[in-house]
Structures are given as structure tokens and as C-alpha cells.
Amino acid sequence: MRVVSLVPSLSEAVALTLPGLLVGATDWCTHPVGLEVTRVGGSKYPDLDRVVALRPDLVLLNVEENRREDADALTAAGVPVRVTYPRTVDEALTELADLLRDLGAPAEPEWLAVARRAWAGPPPDGPVRRAVVPVWRRPWVVLGADTFAGDVLRRLGVTNAYADGVERYPRPSLDELRAHTPELVVLPDEPYRFTAEDGPEAFPGIPCALLSGRHLTWYGPSLAEAPTVLGAQLADPVVSPGRR
Template sequence: MRVVSLVPSLTEAVAVTLPGVLVGATDWCTHPAELDVPRVGGSKYPDLARVLALRPDLVLLNVEENRREDADALVAAGVPVRVTYPRTVPEALAELTELLADLGATQEPAWLGAARRAWADPPRLSPARRAVVPVWRRPWVVLGSDTFAGDVLRRLGTLNLYEGHPERYPRPEFAELRDIGAELVVLPDEPYRFTADDGPEAFPGTPCALLSGRHLTWYGPSLAEAPAVLAAQLARPVTVPA
């Protein structure tokens, strides 16, 4: 089996579980650190000629990370694709279990068992906090309904005020975002790299939790440590004076 992954979290999952199966990955596939396979460009705009040159038996894709036209082009070229789309932690664990078994794993990897245990009873903020979760700035974009990251945060005691929005990634006016009554602003470092110097200053007086985007949005080996990492970061917000 020769697999090309266009999804960083799946790249890590396959690489650490089935060494030798992965023959190509994107430039953004940074884990595991020692990964040494040909690169095929970005997730949104991969070099399909490079992908095809690797003669893959399967290309791994994700609805949010990759474009439909690239999936269609690969299928038209005769390359099987597998498209993932987990929107909850249980869905992610189930998809990973099925994928790895289909790729040849004869038993569940240790990291996947650890992830199941970690998410069976994750640490939670107490009391739960009403929050907004910007994922982009200029313009502001926030987590809305039916997202994997939203489910992760909900399980950790964070109540997304845009959870009931009809869109998955709303673009509210900043005045609305500022005045909605959030008790916490969650600022991940992916896809927009929010930092202590870029983000909290927009919400003076409101605690801002700076989170690891990899642990918030990746579904792979990072799931095993995500509850502890994210809970610790949520518990240590920074506040810019009003």
C-alpha cells in the first residue's frame, strides 16, 4: 500500500502507526518531526502532478482541509481517495480506527487507546465558561456550529456562544463579537497564529486563553494528550487591562 496524505493530522497518524506506508505528504505535515517523505505542496493547493508521480494506491483528504476539485481530479486520474470529515471526538476516533485497520494495522496502536482513555473523562472548566473562539482576524471569523474543535472545547467545559449559528464559521462584526457577553475568548495558534501580542489586546478586560491549534483541531496521535494540554491552557488565560 502506497499512501499520500494531504491532511497533516492523518499524516502523523499513518506515519507513527504504519512506517513505510506513507510515500508523500504536504509541506504543512510537520509531525512526526523526523518524517522524511516527498512533499507535494500545500493542503489547499497541492501539486497534483507530484502526487500522481508517487503512484499512490490511496490519497487521504479532509472536507475542510482540501478542495473538492482536487479530489475530483485525482479520481478522474484513476487514484482512489478517502475523504474524512469528523465533527466530534467520537467520530474522529471511529474514523481513525477504521482507516488504520483498512491500511493494514493488525491491532489498535497504543496512542489511539490512550486517546480513548483521555477523552472518556476529560478535565473540565468549573464552572463552565461562555466563550467565543476566533480562528481568523482581518476579517474576524469564529467557530460556529457542527465543528470538531467546537466539540473538543465543549467537552472541556467551554460553551461556544456561536454554537447555534447556522454557519460553521460565521464572520460577525467585531462590535458584536466584543459585546456578546463572553466570559472567555479562546485564541488558537492555527489557522491564524494568535499570540499574547496579537489577539488579547482586542478584548480588554476579558480573559483570553491561548491554545495549541494542533491539539484543538488535529485528529491523530495528538488526541491522546489534547485534553490535558488544552485544559491547562484554558485554566491560564491572560487578561489585558480594560
């Protein structure tokens, strides 16, 4: 079987579990490190001619990561596609197990078994913190309702202030974000690369946790270590006295 993945987390999952199956991936598929496959452009705007030229038996996509028109174009070209859409950790673990089994994995990979154990326990002890979770700025975009990353944070003791809204990715003003008076601001390093110099300064006096976007938003092998990595980062926020 020949597989092309347009989803970074699935590229990592397939490459680690079934070496040799993956023949194409996006420019953003950075794991496993040193992955050597044909690159087919970005997740949002892949080179579909290059994808088709690889003669894939299956192309992997995700509702949030990829565009519907690209999935439709591949289907029209006679290329089978599989579209994923996990919005909780449990859904992600199930979809991964189903996908790898269907691709021919003889057994559940060790990294997936480790991930199941890592997420099987209760949330950590301590108070639940109410947070806003920007994923972009200029304009500001935040996590809203029914998102995978939101469920990851919930299971780590962080409540998303926008989780009860209608929109999945609201675009509030900075003044509105501040008006929520969050106890914590969560700033991942992807899709926008928030850093200590670009992000915390917008929230003076509020603790800001700089998180690994890969561990917060990828649903693949990174899930095995995500609770430990994210837990440590959430426990060590920075506070900026500045304002921009």
C-alpha cells in the same frame, strides 16, 4: 501500499502507526518531527501532478482541509481517495480506527487507545464558560456550529457562543464579538497564529486563552494528550487592558 496524505493529522497517524506506508505529505505535515517523505505543496493547493507521480494507492483528504475540486481531479486521474469529516471527538476516534485498520494495522495503536481513555471521562468539574473562538482575523472568523474543535472545547467545559447558529465559520465584526460579552476568548495558534501580542489586545478586560491549534483541531495522535495540554492552557488565560 503507498499512501499520500493531504491532512496533517492523518499524516502523523499513518507515519506513527504504519512506518513506510506514507510516501507523500503536504508542507504543513509537521508531525512526527523529522518526517521524511516527498512534499506535495499545501493542503488547499497541492501539486496534483506530484501527487499522481508518486503512484499512490490511496490519497487521504478532509472536507475542511482540502478542496472538493482536488478530490475530483484525483479521482478523474484514477487515483483512489478517502475523504474524512469528523465533527466530534467520538467520530474522529472511530474514523481513525477504521482508517488504520483498512490500511493494514494489525491492532489498534497504543496512542489511539490512550486517546480513547483520555476522552472517556466526564467534563472537568467547575462552571461551564461561554466563549467566542476566533480562528482568523482580518477579517475575523470564528468557530460556529457543528465543528470538531467546538466539540473538543465542549468536552473541556467551554461552550461556544456561536454553536447554535447556522454557519460553521461565521465572519462577525469585532464589535459583534465583543457584544456577545463572552466569559472567555479562545485563541488557537493555527490556522491564524494568535499570540499574546496579536489577539488578546482586541478583547480588553476579557480573559483570553492561547491554545495549541494542533491539539484543538488535529484528529490524530495529538488527541492522546489534548485534554491535558488544552486544559492547562484554558486554566491560564491572559487579560489585556489594551484596545485596538
